[in-house]
Amino acid sequence: MKKYSRLMLALEGRIQTGEFSQGKKLPSIRNLAEMYSCNKSTVIRAYEEMEKHHLIYSIPQSGYYVVQKKGWNQGNLPQENIEMVLDFASAAPDQRIFPYVDFQHCINKAIDAYKDDLFTYGTRKGLSSLIQILQRHLAGxxxxxxKEQIMVTSGVQQALxxxxxxxxxxxxxxxxxxxPGYFLFIEMLNIMNIPVIGVPRDDEGLDLEKLEDIFATGSIKFFYTMPRFHNPLGTSLTLKQKQEIIRLALKYDVYIVEDDYLADLEGDSKADPIYAYTTSPQVIYLKSYSKILFPGLRVGVAVLPTLLIxxxxxxxxxxxxxxxxxxxAALEIYMKSGMFERHRERIKSSYNRKMKQLNQALVRNSDHESFASTPRNRVIHTIVPMPSKLSFATLKHALHKRNIIVDSTEAYYLxxxxxxxxLRLNVxxxxxxxxxxxxxxxxxxxERLHIPH
Structure with missing residues (x-):
C-alpha cells in the first residue's frame, strides 16, 4: 500500500472515533508531515484524495476541514431529540464505512465498459475477467x-x-x-424439507466424537461449517480440529462445505481455511464479497471440486x-483499481477497534455471572448466557426502552x-x-430484572 493510502486510513480512523470531529479543522500539512514522519507531498496527496471522496473539504488560505454530515455529529452520533439507538442485533457491515463514492464510480465505469454486455445474459460461471481477478485474490x-473451479454466485446463500x-x-x-449455526441456512433446510442433523459446537470447538458418529451412519451428503469467526460464537477452529474434520470426511466419504464469510478480517497470517490443508476433491469453499462491501451487492464465489462443476x-x-x-463488472473494476485492498484495510482497522472494545467490555464485566464464562478474544460477535429465571422477551423489552437492540440465539438452533x-451480541x-x-x-x-434463586 502506498504511503498516502496508509496516511488516509489513519486519518479516517481518527475521524471515525471522533478525535478529528466533523466540521473541525484538521492539522496543517506541515504538522501532519511531522506527526507521521512523511513528506509534505504525501500529506497533500492524502488530503486531495480524501477531498475527492467527500470526507474533508478545503478553504483557501485556511486549511482542511472534516465534512459535517447531515444528521451526524462527533463520533458519528445522530443529532436527534432521542438518544442514539445501539443495535447489538444486526450483523450487516457498518454503514458508516461503506465505500459509497468509490463504488458509485466503479458502477459508472462498469456501465461504460460493459454497456453492450448489460443487455444480454451473462455466462453460467460468471464474468471471465472477474474470475481471473478472483483467482488471484483467493490465492491470498x-x-x-x-479458473474452471471458480463459480460466481448471487451471494453465499444462492450457493448453499x-x-x-x-x-x-x-x-x-x-x-x-x-x-449453533447459520440461521438462514437452518430456515432454508426447514423450508426445503431437507434431512438435517446438528453437531454441537462451543467455545472449545466441535464435538468431534459426535461428528464421527454422525458421519459413520453412511447417510451424510455434506457437512456445513464456519471454521473461522463462527456466527454467533465468534470463535475459530484450531488447526488440529480442521485436520481432524478433513480426516473424518475422507474416511466416511462426506463433502465439506466451508463458509469463510469473514476471511477479510483475519489478522493471523498462519490461520488458513480448511481448503488450504488438503488436496482432497471433497472440500467446497464459499466466500461472500457482500459482507465486506454492501449486502445488496449479492456477489459470492464458490470453489468447486471438478466432479461438481x-x-x-x-x-x-x-x-x-x-x-x-x-x-x-463493478466489483471487477473495484478490485482491479486497488480500491478493494484499501477498503479492506479500512474495514479491518474499524473492526479491530470494535473487537478491542468488545473484549474490554467483557473483561470489565467479568465479575458478573452472565459475563464470567464468556471467553475473550472475540471477533465482532459473541454470546452471553442469561440467568435461568430471566426471560429473553422481558430483557429485550427493557433494553428497547433504553434504545438498545439485542437478539437471542434461538434461531441459530434446529x-x-x-x-x-x-444473548447474541454483534458490534x-x-x-x-x-x-x-x-x-x-x-x-x-x-441485574435489575434478575430474580435471585
Whole structure:
C-alpha cells in the first residue's frame, strides 16, 4: 500500500472515533508531515484524495476541514431529540464505512465498459475477467484453484441453495450443520424439507466424537461449517480440529462445505481455511464479497471440486440464469483499481477497534455471572448466557426502552435444540466509542430484572 493510502486510513480512523470531529479543522500539512514522519507531498496527496471522496473539504488560505454530515455529529452520533439507538442485533457491515463514492464510480465505469454486455445474459460461471481477478485474490487466502473451479454466485446463500438441491457423487441427502449455526441456512433446510442433523459446537470447538458418529451412519451428503469467526460464537477452529474434520470426511466419504464469510478480517497470517490443508476433491469453499462491501451487492464465489462443476452450473442456470452483470463488472473494476485492498484495510482497522472494545467490555464485566464464562478474544460477535429465571422477551423489552437492540440465539438452533437462553451480541453496527457503555447497560438491566434463586 502506498504511503498516502496508509496516511488516509489513519486519518479516517481518527475521524471515525471522533478525535478529528466533523466540521473541525484538521492539522496543517506541515504538522501532519511531522506527526507521521512523511513528506509534505504525501500529506497533500492524502488530503486531495480524501477531498475527492467527500470526507474533508478545503478553504483557501485556511486549511482542511472534516465534512459535517447531515444528521451526524462527533463520533458519528445522530443529532436527534432521542438518544442514539445501539443495535447489538444486526450483523450487516457498518454503514458508516461503506465505500459509497468509490463504488458509485466503479458502477459508472462498469456501465461504460460493459454497456453492450448489460443487455444480454451473462455466462453460467460468471464474468471471465472477474474470475481471473478472483483467482488471484483467493490465492491470498491460500485457496489455490483453477479458473474452471471458480463459480460466481448471487451471494453465499444462492450457493448453499444449489448445493442442497443438487445430487452429489456420494448419492446421499442428509446435511450436517453446527449447533449453533447459520440461521438462514437452518430456515432454508426447514423450508426445503431437507434431512438435517446438528453437531454441537462451543467455545472449545466441535464435538468431534459426535461428528464421527454422525458421519459413520453412511447417510451424510455434506457437512456445513464456519471454521473461522463462527456466527454467533465468534470463535475459530484450531488447526488440529480442521485436520481432524478433513480426516473424518475422507474416511466416511462426506463433502465439506466451508463458509469463510469473514476471511477479510483475519489478522493471523498462519490461520488458513480448511481448503488450504488438503488436496482432497471433497472440500467446497464459499466466500461472500457482500459482507465486506454492501449486502445488496449479492456477489459470492464458490470453489468447486471438478466432479461438481457441471451439475452446479446446470442448477444455477435454473435458479437465476446468471449473477448480476453490473455487480460483477463493478466489483471487477473495484478490485482491479486497488480500491478493494484499501477498503479492506479500512474495514479491518474499524473492526479491530470494535473487537478491542468488545473484549474490554467483557473483561470489565467479568465479575458478573452472565459475563464470567464468556471467553475473550472475540471477533465482532459473541454470546452471553442469561440467568435461568430471566426471560429473553422481558430483557429485550427493557433494553428497547433504553434504545438498545439485542437478539437471542434461538434461531441459530434446529427445532428442539435450543435449551439454554443466550444473548447474541454483534458490534458491527455499534460505534466503537459506545460498545463498552452499551454492554454496561445490558449488564445493569440483567441485574435489575434478575430474580435471585
Amino acid at each position: 487466502y491460500q485457496v489455490f484453484a483453477d 441453495a444449489i448445493l442442497v438441491s443438487m445430487p452429489f457423487p456420494n448419492g446421499r441427502d442428509t446435511i450436517v450443520i453446527e449447533q 457441471d451439475t452446479f452450473s446446470r442448477f444455477k442456470v435454473i435458479m437465476d440464469i446468471d449473477t448480476s452483470m453490473i455487480s460483477q 427445532s428442539g435444540g435450543y435449551t439454554e437462553s443466550m 458491527s453496527n455499534v460505534p466503537d466509542t459506545s460498545i463498552v457503555t452499551g454492554i454496561g447497560i445490558i449488564r445493569s438491566e440483567i
